[in-house]
Amino acid sequence: MMLAGATLALIVCLVLALLRAALGPTVFDRLQAANTIGTASMMLLALFGFLNGRPEFLDLAITYGLLNIIGVIAVLKFFRQGDLGATGAGGAASAGDEPK
Amino acid sequence: MSVIVDLLSGLLLLAGAVFSLIGAWGLLRMPDFYTRVHAASVLETLGAGFILLGLMLQAGLTLVTGKLLMIGLLIYFASPTASHALARAAMVRGIKPLLAKSGDPSSKP
Numbered sequence: 001m002m003l004a005g006a007t008l009a010l011i012v013c014l015v016l017a018l019l020r021a022a023l024g025p026t027v028f029d030r031l032q033a034a035n036t037i038g039t040a041s042m043m044l045l046a047l048f049g050f051l052n053g054r055p056e057f058l059d060l061a062i063t064y065g066l067l068n069i070i071g072v073i074a075v076l077k078f079f080r081q082g083d084l085g086a087t088g089a090g091g092a093a094s095a096g097d098e099p100k
Numbered sequence: 101m102s103v104i105v106d107l108l109s110g111l112l113l114l115a116g117a118v119f120s121l122i123g124a125w126g127l128l129r130m131p132d133f134y135t136r137v138h139a140a141s142v143l144e145t146l147g148a149g150f151i152l153l154g155l156m157l158q159a160g161l162t163l164v165t166g167k168l169l170m171i172g173l174l175i176y177f178a179s180p181t182a183s184h185a186l187a188r189a190a191m192v193r194g195i196k197p198l199l200a201k202s203g204d205p206s207s208k209p
Contacts, residue, residue, distance in 0.1 A: 009117035
């Protein structure tokens, strides 16, 4: 019973974070919303697996978590330096620029 | 015994759901980027932690608990790193935190 309740609560969380991602004034708000959506969907996958009696969904949740952290860091680096292959030197000097 | 474990697991899941809702509502409602990061951290630490603990109690001592533990470790190391990187990138970009106005007593904390 509580499994279904927590699943519903997490679906509401996903909708709220999606609204923030659509509204967010800066790119960082959208990235934070994307990070939150990733974490909430990990929990949703775990709960859904337990709800159906198939905890194998946890492997998918682990994969979602790894993709989530890599995605956030990669998009942040792109927006800071405008280049995914930058070495990091001189990143602060060009931090005010929009990505090319 | 099983009833107690089920009850405890239900309570932990309820706490996780409530904290997740508080975090997501704060993410939508807070006025400023840095406060939004703070609100989203509630979802990523307390909400996810309580839900994982509740699921661990339901699973018992099996491989599933090990996988849940791995997910917990991943979240506990990765999400503060992502929050720190986000806040630092926003600071470098020049986004100012929202402060109280000096002449307006109603906006003081």
